Amino acid sequence: MATMRHTERHCDPAGDVLMTTPLWRRHLLLLASALALALLATPFAGLLIATNWQHFHFAGGDGPAIAVSLGYSLLALVPIIVLGTPLAWWLARHHLRWQWAIDVLLLLALLTPPLAMGLLLALMYGPYGPVGSLLERAGVLLTNSPTAFVLAQFYAALPYFVIAARAAFEGVPRELEQMALTLGHSPWRSFLHVTLPVARLGLAAAVALAWVRAMGEFGVVLIVAYYPQGIPVKLWVNLQNLGLDAVYPLLWAFFLTALPLPLVLGLAVRRRRLA
Amino acid sequence: MRIDYEIERPIALKATFDVDGFTVLLGASGEGKTLLLRAVAGLVPAHGEPFDGLAAHRRAVGYLPQGHALFPHLRAWQNVAFALRGAQRRQQALEWLARVGLADLADRWPATLSGGQQQRVALARALARKPRLLLLDEPTSALDPATRDDVMAELIAEVHAAAIPALAVSHDPALAMVADRLVLMHARRIVQVGTPEAVYAQPASGAVARLLGRRNVRHGRITGAPGGPQRLLWPGANVALPVTTALADATSVDWSIASTAIEVYAADAAPPTAINGTFEVCQVGPRERHYGLRCGGERLWVTLPPGRQLPAAPMLHLPAASIHCWPAV
Numbered sequence: 371m372a373t374m375r376h377t378e379r380h381c382d383p384a385g386d387v388l389m390t391t392p393l394w395r396r397h398l399l400l401l402a403s404a405l406a407l408a409l410l411a412t413p414f415a416g417l418l419i420a421t422n423w424q425h426f427h428f429a430g431g432d433g434p435a436i437a438v439s440l441g442y443s444l445l446a447l448v449p450i451i452v453l454g455t456p457l458a459w460w461l462a463r464h465h466l467r468w469q470w471a472i473d474v475l476l477l478l479a480l481l482t483p484p485l486a487m488g489l490l491l492a493l494m495y496g497p498y499g500p501v502g503s504l505l506e507r508a509g510v511l512l513t514n515s516p517t518a519f520v521l522a523q524f525y526a527a528l529p530y531f532v533i534a535a536r537a538a539f540e541g542v543p544r545e546l547e548q549m550a551l552t553l554g555h556s557p558w559r560s561f562l563h564v565t566l567p568v569a570r571l572g573l574a575a576a577v578a579l580a581w582v583r584a585m586g587e588f589g590v591v592l593i594v595a596y597y598p599q600g601i602p603v604k605l606w607v608n609l610q611n612l613g614l615d616a617v618y619p620l621l622w623a624f625f626l627t628a629l630p631l632p633l634v635l636g637l638a639v640r641r642r643r644l645a
Numbered sequence: 646m647r648i649d650y651e652i653e654r655p656i657a658l659k660a661t662f663d664v665d666g667f668t669v670l671l672g673a674s675g676e677g678k679t680l681l682l683r684a685v686a687g688l689v690p691a692h693g694e695p696f697d698g699l700a701a702h703r704r705a706v707g708y709l710p711q712g713h714a715l716f717p718h719l720r721a722w723q724n725v726a727f728a729l730r731g732a733q734r735r736q737q738a739l740e741w742l743a744r745v746g747l748a749d750l751a752d753r754w755p756a757t758l759s760g761g762q763q764q765r766v767a768l769a770r771a772l773a774r775k776p777r778l779l780l781l782d783e784p785t786s787a788l789d790p791a792t793r794d795d796v797m798a799e800l801i802a803e804v805h806a807a808a809i810p811a812l813a814v815s816h817d818p819a820l821a822m823v824a825d826r827l828v829l830m831h832a833r834r835i836v837q838v839g840t841p842e843a844v845y846a847q848p849a850s851g852a853v854a855r856l857l858g859r860r861n862v863r864h865g866r867i868t869g870a871p872g873g874p875q876r877l878l879w880p881g882a883n884v885a886l887p888v889t890t891a892l893a894d895a896t897s898v899d900w901s902i903a904s905t906a907i908e909v910y911a912a913d914a915a916p917p918t919a920i921n922g923t924f925e926v927c928q929v930g931p932r933e934r935h936y937g938l939r940c941g942g943e944r945l946w947v948t949l950p951p952g953r954q955l956p957a958a959p960m961l962h963l964p965a966a967s968i969h970c971w972p973a974v
Contacts, residue, residue, distance in 0.1 A: 545714045548688050551701040552708040553728040553774050560702075563727075567718045 421618040429616045432623065435604035440627050442516060442600065443584045446523035450531050450580050455573075458535035459565070463544070479529035484589025487525060491594050495521060512594070519595035523584035526591075531580035538572020539565065571639045578632035585628040601627070646778055646810045650693030652677070652684050658833050664778065664810040666825030667801050671815060671856050676830050678814035682708070682780045685812075695778065707771025707779045707809070711786055713763045715755035721766050722751040728774035741769040745803060760787045761796040768800060772807055779804060779811035785820050797823060818858030829853050832974070850971045851899020860946040862901045864973065867892045877968060882941030884920045887965045897973040904935060904948040906967035915960030922947070922961045 391399070461472065482490070495502040495512040502512050512518045542565050550560030566573070588602040596603060601624045608616035646665075652658040658677045662670075672678050684691035686708045687701035696704040715724050726738035742751050745765040755763060764784065771779060788796050801823060804811045813820065821827055827844045829837040837849040848854040855862045867890060869875035876885040877900055892898065910919055922938030922945060936947045936955055945961060 543714070545710055545712075546716060548686075548701070549708065549710070549714040549716070550727070551688070552686050552704070552706055553770065554702050555727075556702050564716060568716070570718075 417618060417621065420614070421622065422615055426619055428619050428623070429608050429612055431599065432604060432608075432620045435599050435601050435620065436623055436627055438519070438598045439585060439600040439602075439624070442519045442598075443523060443581065446520045446527065446584045447577065447580060449520075449524055450528050450584070451577065454528055454531040454576075454580075455535060458532045458576075459539050459561070461532070462536045462539035462542075476529050476533060479525070480533070484526065484587065485593065486589075488522065488590040488593025491522065491525060491590065495594065514595055514597040516598060519591060519598055519600065522590040522594045523587055526587040527580040527583035530583050531576050534576035534579050535569075535573055538569040538576060541572055542568045574635040575639050578635040581631050582628070585624075646695065648685065648693070648695070648812065650681060650684050650691055652680060652689065652691040654690070656680065656833065660830070660835055662828045662835050662838055663826070664812045667804050667811050667813065667823070668826040668828060669813050669815055669821050669824035670828045670830060671818070671821045672830030673816055673856065677833055678816075678830065679711075679782050682782050682812070682814055685778070686780055705775065705777040707768075707774055707776035709764070709767045709771055709779070709781045709784065711783045713755075713760075713767040713787070715758075715763055715766055715770075717755055719755075720751070721747065721753050721755065721758065724755065724766055725769045725773050727770060738769075738773065741773045742766070744772075744806075745769045746799070760789060761792055764788070764796065764800065768803060772803070772809070776809060779807075779809050781811060781813035783815050783817070784813050785815060785817045794819075816856070818856065821857065829856055831856070848901075848971075850974055851901060852974065854899070854901050854969075854971075859901055859903075861904060861907075862899060863943060865898050865900050865970075867896045867898055867970065868894060870894050877970065879940075879943075881943035882920065884941070886920075886963050886968065887918055888968050888970065889965050890970045892970060892972060896970075898970040899973050900968055900970045902945075902963050902968050904946040906964060907945060907947045908962040908964065909947060909949065909953075909955065910960045910962060911956035912958045912960055916962050919960035919962040922959045924955060924959070927955075 466472075479487075492513070493499055495505070495518070497503060497506055497511075497513060505512055510517060512521060546564050546568060547557075547560050550564045551557065555563060586602060588606070591600060591603055592606070599607060601620060605617050605620055605624075608620060647661070647663050649661045650659070656677050658681060660670075660681055662668075670678055670681070680689060683689045684693070685696065685704075686706050687696060687699060687704045692698075696706070715721075716727065719727065722735060722738045722742060725741050726734040729737050739748060739751055742748050745768055747762060747765055747769070750758065750762060750766075755766065758766065764787070784800065785793055785797060797820065813824075815821070822841055822845075824841055827837075827839060827841050828835055829844065829849070831850070831852040837844055837853050844853070845857060848857060848859070851862050851864075863879060863881055865880065866878045867875060867888070868878055868885070870893065871891045875888050875890060877888040877898070878885050879900075888900075908919075909922075910916070920940055922940055924936065925939050925944065926937040928935040928937070930948075932951045933948050934955075936949065938945050938947055938959060938961065940961070947959075947961065949955065
C-alpha cells in the first residue's frame with residue numbers, strides 16, 4: 371500500500387514552501403524552531419528569575435553609564451554611517467583587481483577578537499602610538515576619553531555596517547540608477563532619489579546591526595576607554611565591586627535603552643518584506 | 646534624426662542610419678543592439694552623434710529598457726513625475742498618465758501593474774522628460790502574446806502623436822512589420838535600410854531574410870554558369886535542385902523559398918527532381934497548415950492550403966523560379 375503523504379494548504383503568504391511539505395517534516399521543522407527559541411530564551415528566563423524585583427535598585431554611577439552608552443553610541447553611528455555608506459556603495463558598484471585585499475581587510479576587522487582590537491587601537495592611537503601622540507599634541511586624547519569611547523565603538527561596528535550596507539546596495543539594480551540618469555538626474559541626485567530609497571530596508575538593517583555592535587561592545591572599550599564607563603564596562607565594574615545583584619538592574623536598563631532602535635528598524639524591514 | 650555611433654568596448658560596433666518616425670533596428674541576439682541604445686543614452690563609453698561627449702543626464706533621450714525599470718519605491722504617477730520639476734509636477738504627471746490611458750492607476754505601485762501597463766508608465770515617464778529621441782529596447786519582449794499587438798499599436802500611436810523620433814531595437818519580425826522604417830543589422834554592421842514593404846519584398850541577404858522571420862533559409866552552392874543549366878547543391882539535405890540565377894559557378898549562397906511555393910506530391914505523382922520529406926511537426930493556423938518536413942539533416946517548412954492533406958510519403962518540388970539565392974557573406 372502506498373504511503374499516505376499528508377499535505378496541507380497554508381494561507382500564510384510567506385509560507386509557500388510549507389504548502390507541499392509533508393506533515394511529519396513540518397513537525398520536525400516546528401520542533402527545531404521551538405528548540406532554537408527555547409535555547410535563545412534560556413539566559414533571559416534566568417535573568418527574570420534572578421532579578422530581585424522587591425529590592426530593584428541601581429548602583430551608584432549606573433545612571434551616567436546609561437547616558438554614556440546611549441549618547442556616545444548614537445554619536446558613533448554618525449561617522450559609521452557617514453564614512454561607511456560611501457565605502458559600502460563603492461564596494462558594491464566597483465570591482466577591482468584588489469577586491470580580495472579589501473575583502474581580507476573587512477574580514478580581519480570582523481575576525482579580530484575585541485580585546486585584541488582594543489590592544490591594536492591602543493598601539494596606534496594610545497599616547498605613545500604614532501597617531502595618538504600626534505593627535506595628543508593637537509589636544510585630542512584617544513585614551514579614556516569620550517573620543518576614545520566613540521573610536522572604540524566605531525572600530526567595533528564599522529565592518530558590520532559596511533558588509534550589511536554593501537549587500538543592501540548590491541540589491542539595487544544598476545539599471546534603476548542609470549534610468550534616473552537618462553531622466554536628467556545627476557549621479558548624486560540619482561543616488562539620493564533612487565539608490566538610497568531602494569536600498570533603505572537593507573541600510574536600516576545595517577544601522578541596526580551597527581547600533582547593536584556599538585552598544586554591546588566590551589572588549590575594545592575595556593582597553594581604550596575604560597572611562598567614561600558605558601553600560602558594558604559598568605556591568606563588569608558592578609560585578610567586581612558589588613556582586614551579581616548589582617548587575618541585573620543595569621542589564622534591564624541596557625535592554626530598555628538598546629532595544630528600541632533595532633527593534634523599530636527591524637520591524638519596519640520585516641513588514642515591508644512581507645507586504 | 647541621424648544616428649552615427651562608434652563603440653569600441655565591450656564589443657566593436659559602428660552604426661550609421663536615420664531614425665524617422667518609429668524606426669526598428671532588427672538584429673539577432675548578441676549583435677550589440679542594446680549596447681548601441683545604451684551608447685546613445687550615454688550609459689556606455691562611445692563616440693558619435695547625436696549627444697557626443699554629453700554625460701548621460703544631459704542627453705535628452707527617453708530610454709525604455711527591457712523590463713521597463715520602473716522605480717519600485719515610487720507610485721505610477723511619481724515614476725512619471727521623476728523627470729519633472731516644480732509645483733505642477735503631480736498635475737503634469739497625471740496628464741501624461743492620462744495620455745497613455747492610465748489615469749486610474751496613478752496611485753498604484755509598479756509591481757501591481759501588468760507588463761503592458763508598466764510599459765505605458767515607462768513611456769509616459771520617458772515622454773515627460775521631453776526627449777529629442779526615444780530609445781526602446783525589445784519593447785515586445787515582456788508583453789503577453791494575447792495583448793502584444795494592441796499594446797504595440799497604442800505605443801506606436803503615442804510615439805506618432807508625440808512626434809518624437811523613436812528607435813526600437815528588436816529581434817522580433819512582428820515588430821519590424823509595424824515600423825515606419827526598418828534598419829537591419831548583421832555581423833555588427835547595418836546591412837539594409839528601408840520601409841518594411843521594400844525590405845520584405847527584397848531582402849538583401851539570407852541573413853536579412855532570416856531576421857525577417859523567413860523559415861526556409863539554407864546554405865548551398867551553385868554549380869553551372871549563368872545562362873546554362875544551373876543547379877543548387879544543398880549539402881544539408883544532400884540534394885541538387887534546378888535553379889536559374891545570375892551567379893557564377895561555385896558561388897557559395899544562402900537560398901530561400903517561401904513555404905507556400907513548395908509543391909507537395911504523393912510519391913507516385915512526383916516530378917523527377919522532387920525530394921523526399923519526412924513529416925516532423927504540423928502547425929495548425931487559422932486556415933492553412935504549416936508542416937515541418939525533414940530533408941536529410943535539415944528541415945523545410947511547407948504551407949498547404951485549407952483542405953489539402955499531407956500525403957503519406959510526401960515528395961517536395963521546389964520550383965526554380967521560386968528559389969532566391971544570395972551570395973553568402
